[in-house]
Amino acid sequence: MTVHFIAIGGSAMHNLAIALHEKGYQVAGSDDTIHDPSKSRLEKRGLLPEEFGWFPGKITNDLDAVILGMHAKKDNSELLKAQELGIKIYSYPExxxxxxxxxxxxxxxxxxxxxxxxxxxxxxxxxxxxxxxxxxxxxxxxxxxxxxxxxxxxxxxxxxxxxxxxxxxxxxxxxxxxxxxxxxxxxxxxxxxxxxxxxxxxxxxxxxxxxxxxxxxxxxxxxxxxxxxxxxxxxxxxxxxxxxxxxxxxxxxxxxxxxxxxxxxxxxxxxxxxxxxxxxxxxxxxxxxxxxxxxxxxASFKGASKRLEKVAENESTVIFKDFAHSPSKVEATTTAVKKQYNKRAVLACLELHTYSSLNAEFLAEYKGALDKADKAVVFYSPHAVKIKQLEEVTEAQIASAFERDDLVIYTNPTAFKEFLFNQNLDNTALLLMSSGNYGGLNFEEVKELI
Missing domain, CATH: 3.40.1190.10 (Mur-like, catalytic domain)
Incomplete structure (x- = not known):
């Protein structure tokens, strides 16, 4: 079977492409940009596109199927060509x-x-x-x-x-x-x-x-x-x-x-x-x-990647990163860390990064989510709000939503990093919760905090 991926570089898409390649399918694809780890993993198997961009010429009647990723748009030129030729188009789950x-x-x-x-x-x-x-x-x-x-x-x-x-x-x-x-x-x-x-x-x-x-x-x-x-x-x-x-x-x-x-x-x-x-x-x-x-x-299960993943630990300090971003997960994760390390101070740092978390109307759902932390920090990027074409969110709105008087709020990645790297983490559990990276925080450098 010959399959073409539109937006092959996505986390799910490139893994499916590799799985089909290993199953013996003829696999190719396109994308406008591909980052690691997807890039190197596709390259290792000879599946990385020779150049980035969309090329309708790749879509021919020789294809048995096209698999369409969420990253592509409705007016994608390869998608339009596949529709014109009547080639079977699948979503990833289909x-x-x-x-x-x-x-x-x-x-x-x-x-x-x-x-x-x-x-x-x-x-x-x-x-x-x-x-x-x-x-x-x-x-x-x-x-x-x-x-x-x-x-x-x-x-x-x-x-x-x-x-x-x-x-x-x-x-x-x-x-x-x-x-x-x-x-x-x-x-x-x-x-x-x-x-x-x-x-x-x-x-x-x-x-x-x-x-x-x-x-x-x-x-x-x-x-x-x-x-x-x-x-x-x-x-x-x-x-x-x-x-x-x-x-x-x-x-x-x-x-x-x-x-x-x-x-x-x-x-x-x-x-x-x-x-x-x-x-x-x-x-x-x-x-x-x-x-x-x-x-x-x-008994030997250590957790999934980025799900309460232990970044570093010594006798007095432990650092976790977690994918938590929804209010219920933020509260559950913060509570779990405080319960597990109840004799240590918990420093919880949350990045508001998703469409939902950066939505002014949704912010109220975060009430009490960081209450179990001894010190709570929220980072968000006004630039990300603009990119997502959302209504501007203010620091006052965030402070009001969490209902925590001592909440620390950062909007500048450099300032947040300076704050983090100047903390005394003795007898502390540091929890970094985000589906992003705090505007470019290097988690390998975070390991050096202890």
Missing amino acids: FLFEQSKNKTRVVIGGSHGKTTITSMILHVLNYHDVAVDYMVGAQLDGFDTMVHLTEENEFIVLEGDEYLSSPIDMRPKFHLYKPNIALLSGIAWDHINVFPTFENYIEQFKIFNDSLTNGGMMVYNEEDLVLKDVVENSSHPIKKYPYKTPNYFIENGITYLDTPEGDLPLEIFGDHNLQNLAGAKWICQHMGIDEDEFYEAI
């Missing part, structure tokens, strides 16, 4: 479904935690040498790529994102997978540029729940009351398996899980991660992994 129609599809969804839960499941399966196809939103230890596709594997494990599928397909990605087994971790309003009301956002999860195959299995976090209502009030003929935070305790900075096999020390911590673990256990059991086998494997 193509994954085509690749998995004859497999047992396991889809992990939710506003937060889906990458971590998917990573936990793959870690356990890999530990026990169970081969599956997969797509996950982070690079994992022991896995070369974030997408793996075969003809022979029985299961495919998919991270189910609720964001839109492509510039010409406004359906959320996870609506397209039609799972046999699914998990929902929680519902917390996000992507307000696409789902302007919470009710509209909730509706997407109702549609996902009802997209399961008849008789399918839905695993869900019963501690999220909105999600509990969505699943338990659905009349769709599926089996329902609730989960909740398991019993645990913290001793000398280590979280121990209460299991039938005894107290199990974990590499991860925080109520939200323990909820994720409980959900992952149900999924693994549905995939044939016994409970004791799950516990044996999960």
Whole structure:
């Protein structure tokens, strides 16, 4: 099969391109710019475009399919040529479904935690040498790529994102997978540029729940009351398996899980991660992994990339970076770090970087999100607000939204870096939360803070 990727450099797109290349497909693609790690990984496999830009001449009737990434626009010249020639155009999730129609599809969804839960499941399966196809939103230890596709594997494990599928397909990605087994971790309003009301956002999860195959299995976090209502009030003929935070305790900075096999020390911590673990256990059991086998494997799980990822540590200081940006995740992550390191000061630095977080109307959702931090800092770039063509957000609006009198606010990357590098971090847990990089902060340099 010959496939062309429009916007091949995206995180998900380049991984799918590599997976198809390894499966024996003829793969090519275009993009207007590609950065590392995508660039070097494509180059290593001979898939990097010779030059950047869009070239309609690459689109010919010799192609079996075109896969369209979200980075492209509706008026992309290659897309228009493909439409003119009548070539089959797939979104990323559409193509994954085509690749998995004859497999047992396991889809992990939710506003937060889906990458971590998917990573936990793959870690356990890999530990026990169970081969599956997969797509996950982070690079994992022991896995070369974030997408793996075969003809022979029985299961495919998919991270189910609720964001839109492509510039010409406004359906959320996870609506397209039609799972046999699914998990929902929680519902917390996000992507307000696409789902302007919470009710509209909730509706997407109702549609996902009802997209399961008849008789399918839905695993869900019963501690999220909105999600509990969505699943338990659905009349769709599926089996329902609730989960909740398991019993645990913290001793000398280590979280121990209460299991039938005894107290199990974990590499991860925080109520939200323990909820994720409980959900992952149900999924693994549905995939044939016994409970004791799950516990044996999960003890060595260190977390997904950028999800409470430990950057550096010594006897008196620990530094984490985390992808947290939505209000509920920021609160959960900050609370988890304070609970784990309750005898240390927690310095929490949050970058407001996404469309939702930089929206003046949405800011109120952050009320109390940083309350558990001993010192709280918010960084945002007025330039990013302009690029996203949003209404200007002021420091006063941010201070008012978080309702914290001592909140420190930075808009200049250099000033923020100077503040950070002049902190005394003795007996401190530093938490850097962002889906960006604070205007160019080098995390390798951050390691030198201790």
